[in-house]
Amino acid sequence: MWKNQYLLAIALSAGALSTLGMGCELIATVDRSRIPGDDGVTDGCADGTKNGDETDIDCGGSTCPQCELAKACTAKGDCASGFCADGVCCNAACDAECDACTADLKESGEEDGSCGPSKAESECGEATCSDGVQTARGTCDGTSVECEAGEETSCETFACDPDENACFAECSEDTQCAKCHACDAGEGTCSLAPAGTPGLGCEDDQACDAEGECKAANGQECTDAADCGSGSCVDGVCCDTACDSPCQACNVEGLAGTCSNVPLGAEDGMDCSDVNVCDGEGACKLAEGQRCTMHSQCASGNCLESVGACDEIEIPDP
Numbered sequence: 001m002w003k004n005q006y007l008l009a010i011a012l013s014a015g016a017l018s019t020l021g022m023g024c025e026l027i028a029t030v031d032r033s034r035i036p037g038d039d040g041v042t043d044g045c046a047d048g049t050k051n052g053d054e055t056d057i058d059c060g061g062s063t064c065p066q067c068e069l070a071k072a073c074t075a076k077g078d079c080a081s082g083f084c085a086d087g088v089c090c091n092a093a094c095d096a097e098c099d100a101c102t103a104d105l106k107e108s109g110e111e112d113g114s115c116g117p118s119k120a121e122s123e124c125g126e127a128t129c130s131d132g133v134q135t136a137r138g139t140c141d142g143t144s145v146e147c148e149a150g151e152e153t154s155c156e157t158f159a160c161d162p163d164e165n166a167c168f169a170e171c172s173e174d175t176q177c178a179k180c181h182a183c184d185a186g187e188g189t190c191s192l193a194p195a196g197t198p199g200l201g202c203e204d205d206q207a208c209d210a211e212g213e214c215k216a217a218n219g220q221e222c223t224d225a226a227d228c229g230s231g232s233c234v235d236g237v238c239c240d241t242a243c244d245s246p247c248q249a250c251n252v253e254g255l256a257g258t259c260s261n262v263p264l265g266a267e268d269g270m271d272c273s274d275v276n277v278c279d280g281e282g283a284c285k286l287a288e289g290q291r292c293t294m295h296s297q298c299a300s301g302n303c304l305e306s307v308g309a310c311d312e313i314e315i316p317d318p
Contacts, residue, residue: 219257
């Protein structure tokens with residue numbers, strides 16, 4: 001019994017010594033430079049190398065100190081100054097159209113980190129296109145932080161391309177043409193629409209005039225021909241034609257804006273005399289009761305031979 005206990009004790013002691021030896025060996029292989037508080041530790045923010053998420057050597061990012069002026073940055077939080085411009089820590093926000101914070105972008109060529117006017121002829125702003133006018137990007141003058149407006153170019157017969165901020169160069173549909181211009185898709189060109197054409201950039205109650213502007217559409221009230229897209233103001237409304245034939249009007253009920261024959265029996269004071277009325281076909285003829293010798297003289301088409309006067313009942317000619 002005693003012998004067995006003795007042997008067990010020796011075995012346990014041997015195992016402990018073996019484990020202790022393995023532990024010492026494991027500790028010996030650990031990189032002591034990575035153990036905080038140990039003499040061999042390395043500080044990643046003081047190793048003279050840009051690593052981790054540093055924006056410049058040993059500064060910037062989420063763990064290292066903020067960078068000094070002229071050091072690289074990606075956000076204002078990387079900089080002790082609180083300003084990051086043109087990729088470097090700057091002494092000011094430096095966010096005007098024509099200022100910069102790096103030597104190669106500044107007119108003066110001063111060292112990085114100090115905000116100053118951008119180089120002359122540097123492009124600034126954005127190209128735009130609206131109301132048929134294309135404006136190129138602006139330029140800096142080297143002394144001011146203001147952006148000088150770019151050159152303006154008329155789109156002429158074309159419209160502005162909203163995706164490119166420039167004029168269309170050819171068309172495949174009317175919307176790519178200037179106001180009151182229509183597209184010839186086969187040719188890719190835009191042409192001025194005829195006077196009185198509705199749509200093409202005009203409001204619902206408007207129509208194009210002969211010069212590419214929107215005016216009142218046919219049927220809308222007017223006082224002068226210049227008010228109308230068609231160029232004709234007749235009977236107080238814009239009309240599709242000059243409508244100057246006898247017994248025609250542009251304000252016939254239900255047909256306003258379209259030159260139409262005045263209904264049978266109605267009078268047109270500008271074209272018919274006191275004894276005449278309109279025949280419904282655009283002509284002035286004798287009214288009922290007026291003396292006649294043939295049917296064609298009467299607006300009704302009926303001349304009673306027995307009394308020699310126009311009757312109200314229209315009968316066809318034999």
